[in-house]
Amino acid sequence: MSSVRYNGVVKSFGAFNVLKSLNLSVPDHAFLALLGPSGCGKTTALRILAGLEMPTAGQVLIGERDVTRLQPRDRDIAMVFQSYALYPQMTIEENIGYPLWLRGMPDQERKAKIAEVAAVLEIDHLLTRRARQLSGGQRQRVALARAIVRNPTAFLMDEPLSNLDARLRLTMRGEIKRLCQRLGSTTIYVTHDQAEALTMADLIAVMHGGDLQQLAAPAEVYDRPANRFVATFVGNPPMNVLPVKADGTDIHVGGARLAIRGERFDACRAASVTELGIRPEDLHLTEPGATGSMAGEIYVVEPMGNETLVDVRVDGGRLTVRADRGFRASVGDHIGVSFDAGNACFFDTAGKTAVHRVEKTERNRA
Template sequence: MSSVLYQKVVKSFGALNVLRSLDLAVPDHKFLALLGPSGCGKTTALRILAGLDMPSAGKVFIGERDVTRLQPRDRDIAMVFQSYALYPQMTVAENIGYPLWIRGTPDAGRKAKIGEVAAILEIGHLLDRRPRQLSGGQRQRVALARAIVRDPAAFLMDEPLSNLDARLRLTMRGEIKRLCQRLSATTIYVTHDQVEALTMADFVAVMHGGELQQMAPPIEIYDRPANRFVATFVGNPPMNILPAALSEKGVIVAGKVVPLDAARLAACRAASVAEIGLRPEDCSAAAADTPDALQGEIYVVEPMGNETLVNVRLEGGNVSVRAGREFRGVVGESIGVAFDPANACFFNSAGLTAVHRVNNNGRVT
C-alpha cells in the first residue's frame, strides 16, 4: 500500500474547468472519502489518478512514484466503478481472476487467490455463475473481489453502492468499511452521500466546483466546517444559517439579542460576522414566551419515530430543530427556539467560518 498525492492538478474539457488546482494528500493505509455534489469533479479526479484521463496540468503520485505519465496498467491501482464493469461472458471466478491472468499468474496460484478473496466476500458459492445470474449486491461483491485479488497500491471506488437498494447499501457500507480496515488499504472512495463519507472514512475531502473545500477527519468536518458550503452540505437536516448582526452585548438573530461572552463577541467583531450557523440538534423547542429563545411559528412537524423534526419559521428564515419524540406542537402555533451560542459558528460575508463552535477545552477558535 502507498500514499496518494495530487499536486496542483488542473483538468479542463475545452472551456470547462473541472478541476482548478487540486492539492490532496491521502496518507498510507487511510480511507479517504471524496465528497461533493454532482458535477463537482469527483470522478474526473479518480480517473486522473487511475490514468484513464490526463490532467491538463499538475502531477499525481502513488507512493514516491510520479505516475502522471504512466499507463493505467503500470500504476498498480484497482478501481471499482459504479457500473461494476464485469465481463458478461466470463464466470465469476474468471472475472475475479482476470487481473492475475493478465499478469501471467500461474493457474494454481490464481485459483488459490480467487478462492481466498471469494471467501472474504462470501461469494464462494457463486464462482461458476455469469454476472447476469447475480443480484446487484452479488455483482458488487464480485467487483470488489476483482479489485482486491492482487494487492494494489491503492483502491479507487466511484460510488460503488449507488446501484443498490437502500437496505443493501446500508449493509454493504459496513462491509466495505470492514474490508478496507482488514486489508489496511489506501482507499479513495467517491460519493455524493455525506452519510457514507462520514461513516466510512478516516478523512473526508469535500469538493465543490472543482475546488477542494476542506479535508479533515469526519468529526472535524462536522464540528468545524471551513465554510458555509461544507457546513450545509454535511449534516441532515443541514445546518441552519441565519443572518446575524452584532450589538454591544451579543449577536442579533431573528430580531433578538443573544448574549455572547466577551472573547467570542470580540472574535465576531474582528471577523465582520454576517451569518450564524446552528445545527438542528443544537436547537431546542421552547415555550413561545421563553425569554432568551428566538420567537417563531411552527411550519412543519415531521415525527421520525425516535425524534421529531420541527421546522420553524423565524424572522430571517426557517430553521430545523431536533425535538424529542414526545413533541406535540402543531403547525401555525407560536414556538420558541433556544440554543447555546457556544455551539454556534459564525460566517463572514465571504462565507468562510470566522468563529467556530467552542471546543471541549472551552477555547475560542
C-alpha cells in the first residue's frame, strides 16, 4: 500500500486542455472519490496514474517513487473498468487467476490465492462457470477479484457500478466499501454519482472543467462547499441558490429580510455577495405571511414515501424544500418559506463561497 500524488499534471489533446494543472495527494490507505460531471477529465486522470496515458506535463508518484515514465505493468496498480473486461473464453477461476499466471506463479499457490479472494467476494461457487453465465453483479465481483488478487499498491476504479441496475448498485456500493476497508488499500474511485462519493469515500476530490474544485472529507464537502459548483453538484436534491441584495443595513432574499447580523453580515458586505445557498432540509414551510418568511407559491409536490419534496416559486427563483411525508398542498397554493440564516452560505460574483454556514459546534457554544 502507498500514497499517490499528482504533481502539476497537465494533459492536452491538441489544443484542448483536459487537465489544467492537477495537484492531488491521496494518503496511504485512503479511499478517494474523484467526482465530477461527464467530460471533466476523471478517466483521463486515472489513465495517467495507471500509465495508459502520458501527461503533457507534471509527474505522478506512487509512494515516493516517480512513476511518470514507467510502463503500466511496472506500476503495481490494479484498475477496474466500467465494462468489467472479463475474458469470455476463460472460466471464472482462470479470469481471476490470469494476472498471477502472467507473473508465473505456481499452480498450487495460484489456486489457493484465487480461492481466498473468491471466498471474500462470495463468488467461490461460480469458479467453474464462464463470464456469460454470470449476472452483472457477479461479473463485477469477478472483475474486483481479479484486481484484488494481485495485491496491488493502489486500486483504481472507473465507474465500476455504472452498468448495474439501481438496486444492485446500492448493494455493491456497500460491498466495495467494506472490501476496501478490509483490504486497507489506497483506492481512487471515479464516479459522477455524488451519492456514491458521499457514502463510500474518506476523501472527495471534486473536479470541474479540468480543475480540482475541492478536496475534503464528505461531510466537509457537503457542509462547507468551496464554491457554487460544488454546492450544487453534491447533494440530492441540490442546494438551492437564490440571488441576494444587500443595502447598508440588511440583506434581502426572495422578498424577505434576512436575520443576519454581526460578523457574518460584515463578511457578506465585504465580499459583495450576490447569491445565497441553502439546502432543502434547512428550509421550512410556514403559513403564508409568517414573520420573516418568503412569500411562495407551490410549483409541484413530490411524495417520496419517506418524505415529500416540495418545489416552491419565490421572488427570484424556485426552491426545493424537504417536507414531512404527510405534507399535502395543491399547485398554486400560497405558502411561506423560512430558514435559519446560520444554515445559509453566500457566494461572491465569482461563485466562490465567501461566507460559510455556521458550524454546529459554534452554534452550540453560542
